[in-house]
Amino acid sequence: MTVGDYHAVPDVPRRTLVLGGARSGKSVEAERRLESFPDVLYVATGGTREGDRDWASRIALHRERRPASWRTAETCDLVPLLTADGPPLLIDCLALWLTDAMDSVGAWDDERWANGGATALAERMAALVAAVRATRRTVVAVSNEVGSGVVPATASGRRFRDELGRLNAGVAGECEQVLMVVAGQAVRLRG
Incomplete structure (x- = not known):
């Protein structure tokens, strides 16, 4: 059975967040959540890392797993994609999006953080959460769960962990389904 251009897929909510560790x-x-859709836009937020063979290998493995009909966009500009109409989005991952956002507002530097960086980051995160709330597209977003691990030794590391926790909570609050993947096993937290 098809609906529009897509195959009807039971139990695929409009918005899903998939959390997990490394x-x-x-x-x-x-x-897997989107494998029945013939047309998916895979949004890779990690960018390229010139000369990093391990990163290139990880990217190649991801690409080899995906159906040939899926397209890839390498960008951290997620709000326009979420607010536009189109095929389902798979966003991988919000932790890398946050790293880029923190880079752009100078959040790693204590002085810049105190002098506008915290506000600028909060605004970017709020805009992303609002776009997830408003989207009409089917969206599956991936993010790292870092709040249960070792407390980072540096202030910037703790800042990243805390902001990722806030971002994950904000996005999860807008999703019909939230999953936690542990050792390859998906546990439903919501939906």
């Missing part, structure tokens, strides 16, 4: 299987789970 190498937990969260990206595979997110891809």
Whole structure:
């Protein structure tokens, strides 16, 4: 059975957040959620890292897993994609989006953080959460869950962990389904 240009897929809510630790299987789970859709825009927020062979290998593995009909966009400019009409989005990942956002507002530097960086980051995060709330597209977003691990030794590391926790909570609050992937096993937190 088809609906419009897409195959009807039971149990695929409009908005899903897939959380997990490093190498937990969260990206595979997110891809599985959309595998029945013939047209998906895979939004890679990690960018390219010139000369980093390990990063290139990770990217290649991700690309090889995806159906050939899926397109890829490498960008951290998520709000326009969420507010536009189009095929389902798979956003991988919000932690890398946050890293880019923190870079752009100078959030790693204590002085810049205190003098406008915190406000600028809060505004960017609020805009992203609002776009997730308003989107008419099917969206599966992936993010790292870092709040249960080791407390970072640096102020900037703790700032990233705290802001990612806030971002994950904000996005999760707008999603019909939230999953936690642990050791390759998806546990439903909501939906």
